[in-house]
Amino acid sequence: MTPADAMQAAPVADMSLFGLFWQAHFVVKIVMVGLLGASVWCWSIIVDKTLLFRRVEAEMDAFEEAFWSGRSLEELYRSFNDRQPTGLGALFVAAMREWKRSFEGSGRQIHSLSQRIDKVLDVTIQREVERLDSRLLFLASIGSAGPYIGLFGTVWGIMTAFTSIAASKNTSLAVVAPGIAEALFATAIGLFAAIPAVLAYNKLQASVAKSQSRLEGFADEFSAILSRxxxxxxSVAA
Structure with missing residues (x-):
């Protein structure tokens, strides 16, 4: 059989994306479906975190405007204590709550109050950073493992393609190309999931670091105010 006869005898493969998926080995299909699911989950995290950081940034701006507007600390505490504040508001309420608790009752535990306020601020900052940083590890995992998972599907697909070629004893391009294309499609999906995950992880981690720096800066300022x-x-008591 001549090469031309072999090409004519070979069935016409569906080279569309759906056709490549449907004709792939079931192991490769599992890899593709898993990567597509991971990609969808990554995008849901990206959208959710992007909206969260915008909201946190706006809340921080609004709180700083209220804090430096000249209103008394008691008035601010009453307005923010009625809700569940986040960000700078959470730091302010936590520190003020410890401040007020130290002056309740007959005994005034004021001598170690500054250290306790610093500890409360540190714990609150850690809690806020954990809230902002949650689920970002999944983006890092997909960004680093996604290409290798896709490569596993590609290697498995190529092995299956060459096994089929050896069984049919037909090495024409029309026979070889569809199997190779199906296998490489897994790598493409792996990159499709990994690249946005890596870019988003770096961007969101920068946002977490920026928010953490802003929280720590306010904590230092507010701690200094309360310390004074x-x-x-x-001095009055003395």
């Missing part, structure tokens, strides 16, 4: 008031009260 503690010193004033101690």
């Amino acid at each position: 008031q503690i010193d004033e009260r101690l």
